[in-house]
Amino acid sequence: MDQIVLQAMQKWPNVPHCYGWLALDARGAWRMRDEQAQQQNLPGDKIMHTALVGFINRNYKADEQGCWYFQNGPQRVYVDLALTPYIAHTDPLQGFVLQTGEAMSAIDSVMLTEEGRLLLAAPGQIAAVDDRDLAQCLAQLRMEGEIVSDEILLEWLATSADKRVLSWQQAETTIPVTRIAAKNIASAFGFVPKPRQT
Numbered sequence: 001m002d003q004i005v006l007q008a009m010q011k012w013p014n015v016p017h018c019y020g021w022l023a024l025d026a027r028g029a030w031r032m033r034d035e036q037a038q039q040q041n042l043p044g045d046k047i048m049h050t051a052l053v054g055f056i057n058r059n060y061k062a063d064e065q066g067c068w069y070f071q072n073g074p075q076r077v078y079v080d081l082a083l084t085p086y087i088a089h090t091d092p093l094q095g096f097v098l099q100t101g102e103a104m105s106a107i108d109s110v111m112l113t114e115e116g117r118l119l120l121a122a123p124g125q126i127a128a129v130d131d132r133d134l135a136q137c138l139a140q141l142r143m144e145g146e147i148v149s150d151e152i153l154l155e156w157l158a159t160s161a162d163k164r165v166l167s168w169q170q171a172e173t174t175i176p177v178t179r180i181a182a183k184n185i186a187s188a189f190g191f192v193p194k195p196r197q198t
Contacts (some may be wrong), residue, residue, distance in 0.1 A: 026128065065192060
């Protein structure tokens, strides 16, 4: 965390937490959700200010219950997550980069949802791949050593009983791809998609 944030937390330790006002969308954009956006279940306004986005990224953490938040000075601003705590983007030099700007560490698990959302897991990280980068990633899918066609992939996604082994290949690494229902992502990876005051 930024030093100024740590100092503010010490100076004002009992500032109430904030819920529902900040969201991370499925493409990795931070969104400010005013009362109208919250009441009408709208995504909110995309935060475009570069310095503010950098400040949020540097001070983004999870609490012991798996609720993700941005530490805004002395106040925790809890984040509503559209998919996962991290969104990954492809990068020609680093492989995958999270919305926070960090390179994703060694990927050890690859999953697809019933809707075809690609999820990557690494130690301490679960990230959905930005859908705009999905086409590039699909070229890394293999079945029996062959690149998977769209038709075969759709068949595999539609039939949970399909026993054919789908794998994901990057450089020298081959990882089996598993199915995960979108509704089970949060419980499987221990995070709270919409933290609220209890």
